[in-house]
Amino acid sequence: MSAAVLHRLANLLPPDRLLERPEQLGAYESDGLTAFRARPLAVAIPESADEVIALVRFCHAEKLPFVARGSGTSLSGGSLPVAGGIVIALNRLNRILRLDPAQRLAIVEPGVINSQVSQAAIPHGLHYAPDPSSQSICTIGGNVAFNAGGAHCLKHGMTSNHVLGIKAVLATGEVVTWGGPSRENIGPDWCGLFTGNEGLFGIALEITLQLLPRAECFHTVLAGYRTLEQAGDAVSAIIASGLFPGAIEIMDALALQAAQAAVHADYPPGCEAVLIVELEGPREVVAAQRGRLDEIIAASKPIEARPARDADERAAIWKGRKSAFSAVGRLSPDFIVQDGVVPRRRLGEALRRINEMSREAGIRCGNVFHAGDGNLHPLILFDGREVGALERAEALAGQIIKMCVEMGGSITGEHGVGMEKRDYLALMFNPDEMDCLQRIRAAYDPLGIANPGKMFPGGEGAGPPSHGLHPLEKAGLLSRE
Amino acid sequence: MTPPLQPASLAELTDAVRSAPRVLAVGAGTKSRLAAVDAVKISTTRLTGVIEYEPAEFTFTAFAGTPLREIAATLARSGQYLPFDPPLVESGATLGGTVATGLNGPGRFHFGGARDFILGVRFVDGAGRLLRAGGKVVKNSAGFDLPKFFCGSLGRFGILAEITFKVFPRTESTLTLAVPVADADAAAQIFTAAANTRWELDALDLLPDGKTICLRLAGPTPALLAIAPEIFSRWPGQILPATDAESIWSELREFRWAHPDGLLAKAAITPATWPALDRSLRSLDNARAHVSAGGNLAFISLPSPAQASILDQSLRERELTAVTLRGACPLWLGAHSHPKIALAVKAALDPENRFPGLDD
Numbered sequence: 001m002s003a004a005v006l007h008r009l010a011n012l013l014p015p016d017r018l019l020e021r022p023e024q025l026g027a028y029e030s031d032g033l034t035a036f037r038a039r040p041l042a043v044a045i046p047e048s049a050d051e052v053i054a055l056v057r058f059c060h061a062e063k064l065p066f067v068a069r070g071s072g073t074s075l076s077g078g079s080l081p082v083a084g085g086i087v088i089a090l091n092r093l094n095r096i097l098r099l100d101p102a103q104r105l106a107i108v109e110p111g112v113i114n115s116q117v118s119q120a121a122i123p124h125g126l127h128y129a130p131d132p133s134s135q136s137i138c139t140i141g142g143n144v145a146f147n148a149g150g151a152h153c154l155k156h157g158m159t160s161n162h163v164l165g166i167k168a169v170l171a172t173g174e175v176v177t178w179g180g181p182s183r184e185n186i187g188p189d190w191c192g193l194f195t196g197n198e199g200l201f202g203i204a205l206e207i208t209l210q211l212l213p214r215a216e217c218f219h220t221v222l223a224g225y226r227t228l229e230q231a232g233d234a235v236s237a238i239i240a241s242g243l244f245p246g247a248i249e250i251m252d253a254l255a256l257q258a259a260q261a262a263v264h265a266d267y268p269p270g271c272e273a274v275l276i277v278e279l280e281g282p283r284e285v286v287a288a289q290r291g292r293l294d295e296i297i298a299a300s301k302p303i304e305a306r307p308a309r310d311a312d313e314r315a316a317i318w319k320g321r322k323s324a325f326s327a328v329g330r331l332s333p334d335f336i337v338q339d340g341v342v343p344r345r346r347l348g349e350a351l352r353r354i355n356e357m358s359r360e361a362g363i364r365c366g367n368v369f370h371a372g373d374g375n376l377h378p379l380i381l382f383d384g385r386e387v388g389a390l391e392r393a394e395a396l397a398g399q400i401i402k403m404c405v406e407m408g409g410s411i412t413g414e415h416g417v418g419m420e421k422r423d424y425l426a427l428m429f430n431p432d433e434m435d436c437l438q439r440i441r442a443a444y445d446p447l448g449i450a451n452p453g454k455m456f457p458g459g460e461g462a463g464p465p466s467h468g469l470h471p472l473e474k475a476g477l478l479s480r481e
Numbered sequence: 482m483t484p485p486l487q488p489a490s491l492a493e494l495t496d497a498v499r500s501a502p503r504v505l506a507v508g509a510g511t512k513s514r515l516a517a518v519d520a521v522k523i524s525t526t527r528l529t530g531v532i533e534y535e536p537a538e539f540t541f542t543a544f545a546g547t548p549l550r551e552i553a554a555t556l557a558r559s560g561q562y563l564p565f566d567p568p569l570v571e572s573g574a575t576l577g578g579t580v581a582t583g584l585n586g587p588g589r590f591h592f593g594g595a596r597d598f599i600l601g602v603r604f605v606d607g608a609g610r611l612l613r614a615g616g617k618v619v620k621n622s623a624g625f626d627l628p629k630f631f632c633g634s635l636g637r638f639g640i641l642a643e644i645t646f647k648v649f650p651r652t653e654s655t656l657t658l659a660v661p662v663a664d665a666d667a668a669a670q671i672f673t674a675a676a677n678t679r680w681e682l683d684a685l686d687l688l689p690d691g692k693t694i695c696l697r698l699a700g701p702t703p704a705l706l707a708i709a710p711e712i713f714s715r716w717p718g719q720i721l722p723a724t725d726a727e728s729i730w731s732e733l734r735e736f737r738w739a740h741p742d743g744l745l746a747k748a749a750i751t752p753a754t755w756p757a758l759d760r761s762l763r764s765l766d767n768a769r770a771h772v773s774a775g776g777n778l779a780f781i782s783l784p785s786p787a788q789a790s791i792l793d794q795s796l797r798e799r800e801l802t803a804v805t806l807r808g809a810c811p812l813w814l815g816a817h818s819h820p821k822i823a824l825a826v827k828a829a830l831d832p833e834n835r836f837p838g839l840d841d
Binding site: 444 | 535537538539560583585589592593594596597606610612613614616617618619620621622623624625626627629630631632633634635637638649650651653673676677678679680681700701703704705707708747748749750751752753774775777778802803804813817820821822823825826828829830
């Protein structure tokens with residue numbers, strides 16, 4: 001059957017853009033969640049929106065599962081292929097179709113890299129705000145599918161808050177256009193519903209993104225503490241003061257050690273936790289607020305507080321922070337990145353319990369997290385070559401997820417449910433609510449061909465577990481957050 | 482007409498939804514067109530009150546029928562506010578009605594609209610099931626984003642019962658600058674230029690007189706006073722005394738400038754489309770408009786609902802869309818269509834068509 005399907009598929013694309021040989025498929029078998037692997041029937045590489053539409057309509061007619069893929073950086077296994085289905089690789093739809101500084105928007109194809117949008121906008125004094133750690137490689141199409149976040153979500157929101165319009169081909173083959181150049185929307189928020197659909201509704205073909213003026217001035221402070229709890233208390237004090245930083249991040253000892261080893265980041269000696277806080281705004285506003293922030297941090301008794309004195313020092317602080325994940329990953333052959341959210345006031349308690357659970361399980365676990373919005377990223381280290389190690393790591397991950405839900409939080413802040421957490425979605429939603437989500441999915445995709453096996457429990461499984469760094473990670477191109 | 486049902490608990494709300502073949506939620510009735518539909522009305526006025534509020538979390542959860550006035554007062558006690566600046570607070574508008582209409586005020590300019598601050602909902606679907614979507618923490622991406630979808634959905638897909646929002650700390654002070662403009666073209670130029678500056682304006686509006694742009698700054702007073710001269714060096718104007726400024730923003734928020742018995746519609750526009758739309762409004766007797774959110778949002782008021790067809794045509798020609806808030810006119814004005822998927826999602830959430838249709 002598969003040979004016949006491939007034969008018909010070959011009518012849609014020239015042979016060099018339809019990969020079928022095992023050695024060609026290898027690079028597409030896995031994504032940022034390297035613990036899972038599956039071999040697709042073929043990888044289609046369209047170069048235009050019309051080709052994507054034709055491929056989706058073909059899949060619909062043939063009841064053939066498809067998985068859209070950008071750079072494959074999903075940490076939840078969102079772009080894991082379906083065995084027997086095809087991967088639609090969107091990397092060649094990488095044009096910025098329009099950059100309009102007057103309207104402060106960019107219309108882009110799904111394969112455009114996140115940081116390229118800002119690079120194009122910077123000459124006009126603008127930028128694209130969502131900044132996932134993988135921003136130098138992840139694509140806007142993937143950001144939209146999984147509603148990607150970043151370090152500045154508390155103030156500036158996630159991808160969804162920056163998408164003004166979407167043209168998409170749905171799994172039924174229907175082509176729709178929602179929203180447009182206006183910041184305002186009339187009628188139900190169809191763009192909002194599409195963003196974060198995890199590839200279950202269809203494929204975005206053109207995305208209208210809002211651009212924001214770049215903040216004129218920053219005041220970035222790095223403070224080292226003897227304990228994680230002290231760093232957490234400093235966060236509470238900052239929030240209680242009424243100051244509103246653009247980013248508040250914390251790294252724990254393991255993450256610091258790794259960042260030091262990987263990018264020679266320099267942290268105050270003897271600290272077990274580092275807090276990074278950044279004020280942003282017009283220079284007059286930052287000047288009026290920086291003193292208060294410095295006082296609050298001084299009162300929180302850090303070992304040392306280091307305000308960035310210039311743009312280079314600020315960049316160095318962020319480089320250490322953004323490299324932390326892949327750096328921790330180098331300490332271990334395999335790892336799982338968690339993405340749970342807890343109410344901010346329970347951060348300290350959550351971290352204590354994660355430490356206890358990791359000690360009991362005898363599994364090392366590093367922590368880097370967005371303290372401003374309660375989004376934790378415990379990084380669970382294991383060696384997939386050891387019998388049962390993956391299962392033990394997954395069991396610890398499951399404990400952490402359950403804890404987040406019990407605390408009133410979420411199983412995922414910004415990575416999405418994907419393959420990794422599909423068995424846990426029902427912790428947050430009762431059977432009627434799961435049914436409601438399934439009905440909506442079925443409205444978009446009655447045949448269940450768009451990224452099947454993701455988000456919802458059960459269903460299509462993945463192939464055998466795998467281990468090791470992602471090929472892009474080995475090349476230093478990919479970092480996980 | 483049957484008086485509205487008035488459920489006082491979530492159980493009574495689900496019963497009310499199941500009690501009639503066609504139902505529609507209504508709040509305080511401040512946007513009267515939305516309820517002008519043939520259906521049994523379910524009033525949310527007894528489903529009221531803030532359920533949870535954690536200032537340190539920047540979140541609250543309230544029943545859909547809670548007046549915005551009550552929410553604003555609760556938040557203000559902890560120095561916080563709803564950054565999307567919802568209209569009709571003093572007129573008694575409810576949180577649920579604001580979400581269902583997707584209604585934002587001038588503050589929308591800086592941080593976004595209701596859709597950017599909503600985190601979670603409990604709603605009743607067309608089968609009478611009480612369902613949760615989204616979450617209660619400021620960051621969450623589990624499941625489809627139905628809370629956003631409900632913003633602007635006009636009660637056609639479900640009835641909101643509880644809503645969780647993200648809020649922000651209120652800045653120490655605001656400063657409003659009034660700049661005179663000759664015409665809509667000049668206004669559009671300021672919208673475009675002022676939005677791409679270092680100033681981080683809190684609001685950027687053209688008043689209904691069509692001759693004054695108000696730029697609002699928010700932050701520490703000395704910083705705002707330092708920025709103001711730079712703005713005036715580009716566009717001469719004056720700083721408004723605080724009481725004058727507050728009365729202007731209040732007049733805008735409450736639509737006191739609009740014709741009381743006419744048509745009031747909300748349109749999504751851009752600074753670039755405003756001048757042409759303004760010209761066509763001028764051909765209508767006594768048309769008024771408040772252009773908000775830096776030229777992205779227009780509230781249009783016409784003295785007679787009979788003028789709606791001309792406005793409809795004018796919006797259509799420019800591929801713009803509006804929704805009628807008040808006046809006996811069609812719900813949607815201008816370019817509008819429902820793709821197949823809209824009906825499929827409607828059928829998924831409301832299989833028995835218990836809520837009004839998308840065009841009713």
